[in-house]
Structures are given as C-alpha cells and as structure tokens.
Amino acid sequence: MGDEDWEAEIIKPHMSSYVPVFEKDRYSSGANGDTFNRTPASSSDAGESNKRENTSTMGGFGVGKSFGNRGFSNNKFEEGDSSGFWRESNNDCEDNQTRSRGFSKRGGYQDGNDSEASGSSRRGGRGSFRGCHGGFGLGSPNSEYEQDEGTQRTGGLFGSRRPALSGTGNGDTYQSRSGSGSGRGGYKGLNEEVVTGSGKNSWKSDAEGGESGDTQGPKVTYIPPPPPEDEDSIFAHYQTGINFDKYDTILVEVSGHDAPPAILTFEEANLCQTLNNNIAKAGYTKLTPVQKYSIPIILAGRDLMACAQTGSGKTAAFLLPILAHMMRDGITASRFKELQEPGCIIVAPTRELINQIYLEARKFSFGTCVRAVVIYGGTQLGHSIRQIVQGCNILCATPGRLMDIIGKEKIGLRQVKYLVLDEADRMLDMGFGPEMKKLISCPGMPSKEQRQTLMFSATFPEEIQRLAGEFLKSNYLFVAVGQVGGACRDVQQTILQVGQYSKREKLVEILRNIGDERTMVFVETKKKADFIATFLCQEKISTTSIHGDREQREREQALGDFRCGKCPVLVATSVAARGLDIENVQHVINFDLPSTIDEYVHRIGRTGRCGNTGRAISFFDPESDSHLAQPLVKVLSDAQQDVPAWLEEIAFSAYVPGFSGNARGNVFASVDTRKNYQGKSTLNTAGFSSSQAPNPVDDESWD
Numbered sequence: 001m002g003d004e005d006w007e008a009e010i011i012k013p014h015m016s017s018y019v020p021v022f023e024k025d026r027y028s029s030g031a032n033g034d035t036f037n038r039t040p041a042s043s044s045d046a047g048e049s050n051k052r053e054n055t056s057t058m059g060g061f062g063v064g065k066s067f068g069n070r071g072f073s074n075n076k077f078e079e080g081d082s083s084g085f086w087r088e089s090n091n092d093c094e095d096n097q098t099r100s101r102g103f104s105k106r107g108g109y110q111d112g113n114d115s116e117a118s119g120s121s122r123r124g125g126r127g128s129f130r131g132c133h134g135g136f137g138l139g140s141p142n143s144e145y146e147q148d149e150g151t152q153r154t155g156g157l158f159g160s161r162r163p164a165l166s167g168t169g170n171g172d173t174y175q176s177r178s179g180s181g182s183g184r185g186g187y188k189g190l191n192e193e194v195v196t197g198s199g200k201n202s203w204k205s206d207a208e209g210g211e212s213g214d215t216q217g218p219k220v221t222y223i224p225p226p227p228p229e230d231e232d233s234i235f236a237h238y239q240t241g242i243n244f245d246k247y248d249t250i251l252v253e254v255s256g257h258d259a260p261p262a263i264l265t266f267e268e269a270n271l272c273q274t275l276n277n278n279i280a281k282a283g284y285t286k287l288t289p290v291q292k293y294s295i296p297i298i299l300a301g302r303d304l305m306a307c308a309q310t311g312s313g314k315t316a317a318f319l320l321p322i323l324a325h326m327m328r329d330g331i332t333a334s335r336f337k338e339l340q341e342p343g344c345i346i347v348a349p350t351r352e353l354i355n356q357i358y359l360e361a362r363k364f365s366f367g368t369c370v371r372a373v374v375i376y377g378g379t380q381l382g383h384s385i386r387q388i389v390q391g392c393n394i395l396c397a398t399p400g401r402l403m404d405i406i407g408k409e410k411i412g413l414r415q416v417k418y419l420v421l422d423e424a425d426r427m428l429d430m431g432f433g434p435e436m437k438k439l440i441s442c443p444g445m446p447s448k449e450q451r452q453t454l455m456f457s458a459t460f461p462e463e464i465q466r467l468a469g470e471f472l473k474s475n476y477l478f479v480a481v482g483q484v485g486g487a488c489r490d491v492q493q494t495i496l497q498v499g500q501y502s503k504r505e506k507l508v509e510i511l512r513n514i515g516d517e518r519t520m521v522f523v524e525t526k527k528k529a530d531f532i533a534t535f536l537c538q539e540k541i542s543t544t545s546i547h548g549d550r551e552q553r554e555r556e557q558a559l560g561d562f563r564c565g566k567c568p569v570l571v572a573t574s575v576a577a578r579g580l581d582i583e584n585v586q587h588v589i590n591f592d593l594p595s596t597i598d599e600y601v602h603r604i605g606r607t608g609r610c611g612n613t614g615r616a617i618s619f620f621d622p623e624s625d626s627h628l629a630q631p632l633v634k635v636l637s638d639a640q641q642d643v644p645a646w647l648e649e650i651a652f653s654a655y656v657p658g659f660s661g662n663a664r665g666n667v668f669a670s671v672d673t674r675k676n677y678q679g680k681s682t683l684n685t686a687g688f689s690s691s692q693a694p695n696p697v698d699d700e701s702w703d
C-alpha cells in the first residue's frame with residue numbers, strides 16, 4: 001500500500017470505529033568447467049481474545065505521557081484542537097522537503113518526563129515532534145533510505161525523527177524524542193547514513209562530522225546493557241523442532257572448483273576441545289546442511305557464498321570454522337590498546353541482528369582467549385570505542401558504526417583474515433553496497449586474495465551475486481541449500497485477499513484467535529507500525545513495536561518484551577525482517593506485503609526456525625500487491641503450500657514486465673549465477689547493475 005493509500009485509510013470514516021477516540025474528520029558458472037554437485041544434505045549420512053485482555057500497560061501505550069493536545073492516556077488518544085499528528089504524520093514521507101510546513105501550526109506534542117528529550121531545545125524546541133515539517137528537517141527526504149525521492153540526505157538527520165511508540169511494557173506511551181533523536185533507533189549519526197536511489201552514499205566519517213563531537217546534533221548517549229555473564233544465560237537456547245531431521249532431505253548444490261567434501265558430524269570438523277564443549281553446551285548435536293557444507297569449505301580457506309533457508313543455522317556455519325582457525329593459528333590475547341587489529345570482521349544490516357551474532361560469537365568463544373566485540377549505531381560512540389580498546393579479535397558491526405570507528409583509527413584492518421557479510425544480499429545492495437565497497441578499499445584492508453570473504457543469506461538475487469564477485473576470490477564456492485531464495489518449508493503460508501480498509505478488522509480477528517502465541521506483524525512504514533501498535537493496544541492486545549524511528553533503547557526494550565512474552569505481539573517494519581532469531585515466534589502476519597519476494601521470504605522466516613513449525617498469514621491487497629502474485633505463486637508452490645486459485649488467477653492475468661522467473665523482486669535466482677552470467681555483469685558508475693532497482697521497502701534506519 002502506498003503512502004497515499006494509507007492516508008486514505010486513516011481518513012476513511014468507517015475505519016474510525018477502530019479508533020474510537022479519534023475524530024473522524026481529523027484522520028484524515030558451470031560453463032567454465034566448474035563442478036556442480038547436487039546431493040541431498042543427508043546423502044552423506046546415508047543415510048481468543050480474552051487471553052490478551054487488559055494488558056494494555058504491558059503494551060505500554062497507556063500511561064505516563066501525553067501527546068500534544070491529543071494526550072494519549074488511559075490507552076486512548078485524546079485529541080485536542082490543534083494537534084495534527086495523525087493527519088500529518090500518516091505519511092512516512094515526512095521528510096520530504098516539498099512537504100515541509102510550518103511546524104507551529106501543529107499541536108506538536110508534549111514530552112512527559114523523559115529526560116532524554118531535554119536536548120530538544122537544540123533542535124527547535126519541543127512541542128515539535130517531527131523536525132522537518134517544523135522547519136528543522138535538514139534536507140532529509142522521505143525515508144531513511146531516501147530512495148523514493150532519490151535524494152541525498154545532506155545532514156538532515158534530526159529532522160526526520162518522529163515520536164516513537166513506546167509500547168514496551170514500561171508504562172511509557174508516545175514519547176517526545178525531539179531532543180533525543182540521536183539516541184533513538186531512527187537516529188544515525190551522519191556517519192551512519194545510507195542513501196540509496198542515487199547510488200551514492202552519504203556516509204561521513206566521524207572526522208567529517210560524525211556521531212561524536214559534531215555540532216550538528218546531540219550526542220547519542222545510550223549505552224546498551226552488558227551481555228549476560230553467567231554461563232546458563234550465555235548458553236540459553238531453544239529446542240530444535242520436529243522437522244529438524246528433515247533438513248537432511250534438502251538438496252544441496254555446491255558449485256565451483258575443488259570443493260572439499262561435506263562433513264557429517266561435528267567430530268569430523270576436528271575442532272578444539274573448548275569449541276566442542278561450547279557446541280555441546282549450546283545444545284547442538286547434529287549439523288544442519290549449511291553447516292555440513294560450509295564448515296569444511298571455510299576450514300579449507302576458501303571464499304564462500306552460501307544460501308540456505310531462514311533459521312537453518314547459518315550463523316554457526318561461519319562462526320565455528322573461523323573460531324577454529326583462530327584457535328589453531330593462535331591469537332594475541334586481548335589487551336588494552338588504542339588501536340585494535342581484529343582478525344575477523346562481521347557485518348550485518350541491522351543493530352539487533354549484529355548484536356545477536358555477537359552473542360553467538362561470545363557463546364562459541366566462551367572459555368577461549370578470543371574476544372568478540374559488538375558496535376552498532378544508536379549507541380554511544382564512546383561506549384563502542386571503550387569496548388574495542390579493551391581487546392578485539394572478532395568485531396561485529398553495523399556498517400555505519402564500523403566506518404566511523406575506522407575513521408577514528410580505533411580499528412586497524414591489516415590483520416583482517418576473515419570478512420563476513422551476513423544477509424549478504426542486503427549488504428551489497430544499493431543501501432549498504434557503497435559502504436561495503438568503501439570498507440574493502442580502506443587503507444590496510446587486505447585484498448580479497450589475502451583475506452577470506454564469506455557471504456551468507458537466505459536470498460541471493462542474481463544481480464547481487466554478480467556484484468559479490470568484487471569481494472570474493474574468483475574461485476569462491478557457492479553452496480545452495482534447497483532453492484536459492486526459497487521459503488522455509490516449515491512455515492505454513494496462507495495468503496488472504498484483504499482490501500486495505502478491512503485489514504485492521506481482520507488483524508484483530510486473527511490475533512484474538514491466536515491468543516497469547518508470539519506473533520510478529522509486519523507493516524510497510526514506520527508510522528504505520530506506530531499506528532497499528534497503538535490500535536492493537538486500544539483493542540487490548542498487548543503489543544509493542546520496533547522500527548527505525550524508535551530510539552535504540554526502545555528498540556531493545558521492545559525486542560526484550562517480545563522475547564520474554566511480556567508483549568506477545570510485535571509490530572515491525574522490515575528492520576526486523578532479517579536474521580532475528582526469537583524463540584517461539586509462532587506466527588508472522590504480513591499486514592502489508594513487502595515490495596519484494598525476497599523480503600517476504602525473510603519476514604516469514606522469523607517463524608518456523610530450526611525445525612520448528614510456524615505459520616505465516618499475509619494480507620494480499622490486489623490494488624497494491626498484484627506485482628507480487630507471480631513470485632508468490634512460485635514461492636508457495638516451491639514450498640509445497642496451497643496456492644489459492646484467486647492468486648493464480650491474478651498471477652496469470654497480470655503482466656509483469658520483465659518477469660522471467662529469475663528477476664529480483666519477482667523470483668529468486670535458482671542457481672549460482674556464474675553458470676548463467678559468466679562475464680555478463682554490467683555495472684553502472686555507482687558499481688551497480690542497471691537492473692538493480694532500489695528496494696522500496698527500505699524505509700528504515702537499520703544500522
């Protein structure tokens with residue numbers, strides 16, 4: 001659904017029944033002799049609603065703060081005269097300068113007692129809840145990636161911040177963050193900005209006016225809580241599901257020269273005793289297919305691009321062999337140094353994901369002298385630096401913060417032996433690709449011949465595979481577990497035809513039936529995430545939300561509340577689509593379908609992980625989603641799911657230009673593209689293939 005549709009939805013009078021206190025009128029390669037072995041992973045093995053009631057304070061939107069003239073209390077919006085929040089914030093294009101309006105006209109909003117908001121005076125004062133409309137949107141156009149306008153963000157990092165929905169169970173409600181934008185999820189220091197559309201990026205090193213020490217905005221002060229120290233928490237894990245053993249039947253294809261054979265057991269990997277102990281404590285007894293194939297490849301020193309379904313253990317597939325090498329080769333024990341030289345850098349697109357990877361690295365390196373460190377945006381830069389200078393063998397980072405720290409000369413790259421791109425297709429697309437290119441051309445970074453580069457994802461569009469060549473040695477190996485970009489078969493997928501005006505009613509109906517089971521609800525825009533979360537809280541469904549406009553502290557709180565079951569519903573934008581491994585997520589609901597099939601695959605992959613079963617329900621609005629009909633039919637049938645007749649009808653009646661079964665946004669690549677595209681890559685000046693369209697779902701502050 002486009003922004004305008006969303007606006008229409010809010011304005012639509014009949015919808016007001018859901019938001020009773022709103023005033024209606026306001027809402028408004030094989031070719032060159034590579035080998036391709038396709039084998040089953042096992043071949044070598046030979047072998048109701050009341051439950052949710054009255055948890056509004058858990059949802060956290062109910063108390064404590066007010067929202068301008070439209071105070072938000074007792075779980076209701078109370079609208080005053082001049083507040084125009086819903087009317088004017090219903091479009092995530094808020095940063096578009098062409099839409100800038102006098103801010104004073106608005107009711108703005110009032111901060112309760114959040115001390116973090118104190119900085120607002122620096123940015124135009126509070127009462128203003130979104131900077132750009134109020135005149136301090138410094139040129140930041142309509143989304144955090146800004147690609148819709150193809151405009152570059154030139155420093156308007158503070159103008160785009162909206163109030164975040166604080167539904168984290170701590171009694172907060174909408175909170176004014178106008179003064180604390182720097183600390184929130186949505187804030188990214190200048191150094192962390194990623195601009196797409198133009199193919200350029202606006203990353204600036206700290207020296208150029210980054211997160212610390214610049215005069216363009218308040219400092220980020222958030223210091224994340226330290227990770228758990230006790231062994232039980234470090235090794236806490238959830239159980240593999242009934243379908244874990246079925247992984248063995250999935251076909252695996254390895255392409256490229258001289259691939260080492262797969263291993264069948266952890267013992268065969270010949271890891272050191274400490275690693276084996278940690279693997280056992282983590283509850284791993286059996287390798288997943290991607291681990292069987294990737295571990296020996298990495299141990300053999302080969303570059304790798306690996307594609308395997310969501311939730312099938314890709315993280316351990318790269319961490320374990322890297323740690324094994326580090327242990328074998330010996331590493332310098334961590335010690336305080338102003339300039340640290342990690343042997344391994346792992347990058348991932350979102351803060352929460354990189355933190356998760358870090359916790360995995362910490363788990364597997366437990367009891368060794370390998371020290372893993374995590375740094376990511378939305379947290380105090382000084383905190384990141386303090387973590388690093390204490391010693392850093394494995395650096396887990398989001399791209400913006402990484403470049404910032406490199407710019408600050410706290411990290412030297414000379415010793416980098418392993419470079420890992422998790423969610424590699426995302427890391428190489430127009431959002432992060434330019435940063436990654438900068439990374440590999442940073443002074444001191446070993447050339448691709450001298451380092452080992454590893455890429456992992458559940459989806460690998462062909463264009464991205466071609467771009468990856470720049471990062472990988474030419475003889476890299478490609479491991480495809482199952483269909484590249486295919487959905488996890490343990491997720492039961494249902495597509496419902498629901499028009500935009502019926503979505504909320506349907507959502508509530510489904511959530512009431514689901515009861516207390518953990519459910520992620522994906523929507524297309526940050527504003528909508530807030531709106532739907534608020535709406536659900538009003539419906540007494542305990543909900544929290546995560547998206548790029550929330551402060552990092554709130555994002556982490558929201559995730560924590562969701563993880564522990566305090567808020568069983570998490571409304572999220574695509575910022576939470578990839579990689580997050582949360583126990584017991586039984587349902588994913590696509591309130592809005594994403595704009596690409598890859599994103600769909602990642603989103604529904606938040607459930608049905610590690611052999612557990614899950615369910616995904618997607619609202620298909622023929623008005624806005626018909627371009628997805630064909631790829632959806634393919635994804636559904638490949639995953640042996642029922643395909644609704646109406647969907648097939650739309651799919652086959654719709655003419656999708658360029659649909660050939662393998663284009664990005666349509667259907668995923670089915671193979672290692674070296675087979676099909678040997679030498680055919682055409683790069684434009686930005687280094688991207690001309691067919692690589694910006695991803696319109698990128699409306700987020702990810703890193």
Ligand SMILES: Nc1ncnc2c1ncn2[C@@H]1O[C@H](COP(=O)(O)OP(=O)(O)OP(=O)(O)O)[C@@H](O)[C@H]1O
Pocket residue numbers: 237238240283284285286287288291308309310311312313314315316457458578579580581605609610
């Ligand atoms: N061999 C194993 N035995 C038991 N559990 C495992 C094994 N490998 C991984 N896991 C667990 O499976 C879960 C999913 O793993 P992981 O997050 O690495 O999946 P992924 O393939 O990276 O998913 P995504 O594509 O969504 O990023 C984690 O909880 C992890 O600890």
